[in-house]
Amino acid sequence: MLATARPLRIDAAEYARMVAHCYDGFPLEACGLLAGPSGSADVHRVYLTRNAAESSRVYTVDPRDHLRADRDAEAAGLEILGVFHSHTHTDPYPSPTDVAQAPDPSWHYVLVSLRDEAPTTRSYRIIDGKIAEEPVVLVRR
């Protein structure tokens, strides 16, 4: 991890909604989108989306949910900054599929592992196939 990595700051209440959505989706993988001010690393809002793949191993953010989230974020003066999804039985680390399909080098890729008794959340940037972890900070507003 780069020592200079800027932390991803997530509103605490939105973080709780994100993790709850992951448990709600169990045993399937759950997913959603992260929104905040353009170009920032501040997640003000989390959009809970359906996993169109309905799988415990892979996820696809439901395209219509994505469109709705994108519009809602834009109307609120925010932008989609990244995506989260759960790993139900493995580490919170991007899988080869996650890396291969990462669509946007400016995005933050958040993983919530449900493998252990307590959830584990990590965030990464994925640029040209290279994975760099960034710290996650919860913010109370």
Next chain:
Amino acid sequence: MPVEVRLPTVLRQYAGGQSTVKANGDTVRAVFDDLVVQFPQMAGQVVTEEGVLHKFVNVYVNDDDIRFLDKLDTKLSGDETISILPAVAGG
């Protein structure tokens, strides 16, 4: 009448940083052809060289995913908004 095309962040760099552009065409394919004429760097980003929609992209006419309409041949009357978003998936 030109339609409005909303671009995802990854494609804005090819359109001078704009998030929304105007383009002409009576089908989605024609609009994307016009987009490439206006912004040559957009070539191959949405439609592949084989002329099909790129796998990692979702395209909507208003609220509808064009995969459930007539794909790139979906007809337009001119007052639609076309949105392009990355297909977000992983393992």
